[in-house]
Amino acid sequence: MVTITLLSSSVLVGGFGYLVAKRSTDALLGGVGQEAKQRFDNGVVDATEQMNIMLTAEDPKITQDITLLLSSLAGQRSDASGVVVAMRFKDEPARTLPSEGLVWPQGHDVGKAITKALEDDVMAGGSSHQYVTADLGGDEGQGTYLVYGSPVPTRWKHGSVQLYYLFPVDSQMAIAEDIRSTINYIGAALVLLLGVVTALVTRATVSPVRVAARTAQRLSAGLLDQRMAVKGEDELALLADAFNQMAANLQRQIVRLEEMSRLQRRFTSDVSHELRTPLTTVRMAADLIHSERDSFEPAVARSAELLLGELDRFEELLTDLLEISRFDAGFAMLDAEPTDLVTVVRRVTERLEPVAERLNVSLELVAPDPPVIAEIDGRRVERILRNLVGNAVDHAEGKPVVVTLGVDNRAVAITVRDHGVGLKAGEEKLVFNRFWRADPSRARQTGGTGLGLSISLEDARLHGGWLEAWGAPGRGAQFRLTLPVRAGGRLVGSPLPLVPAELPAPRDGAQDRARPQGAAA
Structure with a gap:
């Protein structure tokens, strides 16, 4: 029972904990995702407007202008701490633009966070996003980021521009991890508690049954005076009382049968012994009559023969009865x-x-x-x-x-x-x-x-x-x-x-x- 309870409760609590942790994580990341998506869409609109103003990519100040644009996109809100904005250029629309792109805050290596799969999706002409764990090289160290990417339409004759937003979600992931840890600890404690409760209940229920089994074994071994202790007035006490009554009735019946068997064996033995003496006398008389049967009439002579034959069988029966009584009494010995x-x-x-x-x-x-x-x-x-x-x-x-x-x-x-x-x-x-x-x-x-x-x-x-x-x-x-x-x-x-x-x-x-x-x- 304890094992079954532990297994079933572990499956139940584990499944419930998994669902709660997943729903909590999805709720946390979903809220962050909606906010990040809204900000990313606004940033794409702003970037499109600003890039359309830049009619040519050959302007010597194009790098400075795009850097100012990224700075403004990254610092649009007061709670934008940790947000990284990057712009990448495909097919090098101008020699003045770096092939690896521009990023704000500067000093971050966004190449570790922008995967090839995400870049391919953006190059295909649509926006896409994914969660990535990477070290961008800044003061933050390794962290988890929600990365959004989208192409930015321009009036440039050559190349294409891609805009990426990297939103840090370490705090949300930490909260989700705390929720999972809490659920795991509570689930383990609950499973152990259920196991302890089940063990106590099972022991309280099974102990009287074990006592009854041991008592029954002693009764079967011949200890007819064994009884169960009756405590309380519940169903187990009724069981113990009924068991004791059954044992008492069995003891009375067994004692009565043993006494009857003993008397029967004693009667058989006594009768067999007592019949020996008259049988010996009858045997002597029958032998004498049988030896003189030639002088008798045929009917009397035949009677003498029948008498001697039945006496032989009677004596054999007495011998067998005495032997059976010895077996019943346990006195038979083997002379091997x-x-x-x-x-x-x-x-x-x-x-x-x-x-x-x-x-x-x-x-x-x-x-x-x-x-x-x-x-x-x-x-x-x-x-x-x-x-x-x-x-x-x-x-x-x-x-x-x-x-x-x-x-x-x-x-x-x-x-x-x-x-x-x-x-x-x-x-x-x-x-x-x-x-x-x-x-x-x-x-x-x-x-x-x-x-x-x-x-x-x-x-x-x-x-x-x-x-x-x-x-x-x-x-x-x-x-x-x-x-x-x-x-x-x-x-x-x-x-x-x-x-x-x-x-x-x-x-x-x-x-x-x-x-x-x-x-x-």
Whole structure:
């Protein structure tokens, strides 16, 4: 605001000052010009009359007579101080007349003030004038003159005569310069004053906004007790009071939500722990019944098998809930050590091969020959891969599932690609939500709990890595896990593309540069 005010006021004051100074200078010089023009016209008339009396230029006294004429023309008025009158002769009408002309007061060099352009205009047969700055060699020194020139008709047979008046305008120019200086000083002072006033007004207006911005930043940082000082009863005070009310309401809501979240996490953890004991007892009874199922009737034997399968899934769900509660409470720890990822990936695929064979799905592993060593928590990475490969087998619809391992100097990546139903637009952002399923009616083959991808995402974040998804309806899906080679390293890219190589990549590679919602920061 201050800069804009200074620039705009400078332009406005500068333009106004220029117009005032120009009008003042024009008025001063215009008055002098009118007076000088009138006197010059009278002098031309007088000179014409006197020159007509001089019938011949051969008179020996012609120089003396013309000098007396110039003296009378220069001293016609009492306020004629500084006026110089000169007469020039073209083509030397008489040898007795000097070729450089005559001047009064004598001793002045008017040749410096009469320019060739002015002389040409006069020789053309008309009067002309111009402003000239010159030193005529007198006591006055260098000065500014308004020079008028006109031809003087004579009865001489040869040559021509030119009359010039030189009116000093130094005093008028000095007054005009004083006016310009005064306007400049006043304009500069006015611009500075406007800048100071604008700065004060802007500061008084912006300061509360800055305080509100700082307070909002502290609130966003978790300092919920921050408030603005309310001073006065103006609009800014109303703004501060409304901001404080908003902050108080936000604090109450956040505290309430945090308490509800804490109670929810505590409830989940307590229920999961409390269910462990009865689950252990039920598990023992179910194992005993299942071991004796051959002696039961077929319907009872089948019930024993179903009971044991659901107990396995129930126990897995409790384990996942306990793991989620640890992530929510911030108690999850990373136990990283150098691990060969090729071995981990191969172990996961070998364990899921029976399930894949039962569904007529082939598992393919693409990995480099040498060991791929990275500082990871092997248990968590194996759990991530087990979830990704298991989901791919579930949705493969009898088509191959390809697991690819890539590595560079800073990161390792594992992609799991299936060619099944795929994901609809936007579902790649929802697939990592807890208990979310693309098709709730779809039967699971691997007994998932709905928390696998959520836990996998948290495991990837714990490593400082990314877990991302891509999919298209009818073209399958691909999940990509990217982890830093060294624990604590920062990722800047992935060795493997998120979009399968056989498909066209997004324009400008935007999907690889901008991580989806499921990617860990």
